Amino acid sequence: MPRFVHPPAQDISLAGVLGALSDPMRLKILKKLLERRDGTLSCSAAAPSPEMAKSTISHHFRVLRDAGLIRTTKQGVENLNCVRWDEVNARFPGLLKAIMKFQP
Amino acid sequence: MPRFVHPPAQDISLAGVLGALSDPMRLKILKKLLERRDGTLSCSAAAPSPEMAKSTISHHFRVLRDAGLIRTTKQGVENLNCVRWDEVNARFPGLLKAIMKFQP
Numbered sequence: 001m002p003r004f005v006h007p008p009a010q011d012i013s014l015a016g017v018l019g020a021l022s023d024p025m026r027l028k029i030l031k032k033l034l035e036r037r038d039g040t041l042s043c044s045a046a047a048p049s050p051e052m053a054k055s056t057i058s059h060h061f062r063v064l065r066d067a068g069l070i071r072t073t074k075q076g077v078e079n080l081n082c083v084r085w086d087e088v089n090a091r092f093p094g095l096l097k098a099i100m101k102f103q104p
Numbered sequence: 105m106p107r108f109v110h111p112p113a114q115d116i117s118l119a120g121v122l123g124a125l126s127d128p129m130r131l132k133i134l135k136k137l138l139e140r141r142d143g144t145l146s147c148s149a150a151a152p153s154p155e156m157a158k159s160t161i162s163h164h165f166r167v168l169r170d171a172g173l174i175r176t177t178k179q180g181v182e183n184l185n186c187v188r189w190d191e192v193n194a195r196f197p198g199l200l201k202a203i204m205k206f207q208p
Contacts (some may be wrong), residue, residue, distance in 0.1 A: 022123030098202030102118045
């Protein structure tokens with residue numbers, strides 16, 4: 001049984017994507033992950049700040065995951081995350097790029 | 105004293121814009137207003153459906169206004185709304201266009 005639930009690509013919605021990115025912390029997380037687009041990052045490595053509570057980090061990752069923006073897989077004791085770039089981009093071509101270029 | 109409060113253009117934030125558009129009803133409202141970019145629409149005329157409660161319509165317009173996406177002016181008994189297209193576009197070039205092209 002999978003540990004994480006990911007919506008299928010066709011269920012990724014415009015409102016859902018925008019909602020998940022309507023938080024400065026989540027924009028920062030996605031930016032960090034995008035800088036590693038060819039790879040993955042653990043939740044702690046992708047956290048916007050080292051002081052952030054683990055529960056807060058988990059919440060942000062869940063929101064991003066539920067919106068279909070990231071995929072999380074458990075590897076050993078770590079949860080590794082990557083952006084579902086190709087799937088989101090196939091559904092909404094150019095959207096993520098247009099949004100993320102304004103995230104410093 | 106003005107009846108409506110509009111954030112100055114420099115206070116329009118990326119997260120705020122995305123949050124305001126993270127609701128299918130507000131995406132519909134903005135789409136309707138954009139089809140009248142050269143003009144304005146009353147709240148009821150821009151409502152996504154005629155059955156929507158007035159309080160719900162007001163809420164959606166307030167969220168859009170607070171995010172800096174629309175400007176509301178009182179004219180007689182009507183509140184007229186227009187998209188702050190040029191201001192939002194100056195702050196986040198191409199963002200609104202990239203988002204709204206996916207709103208049917």
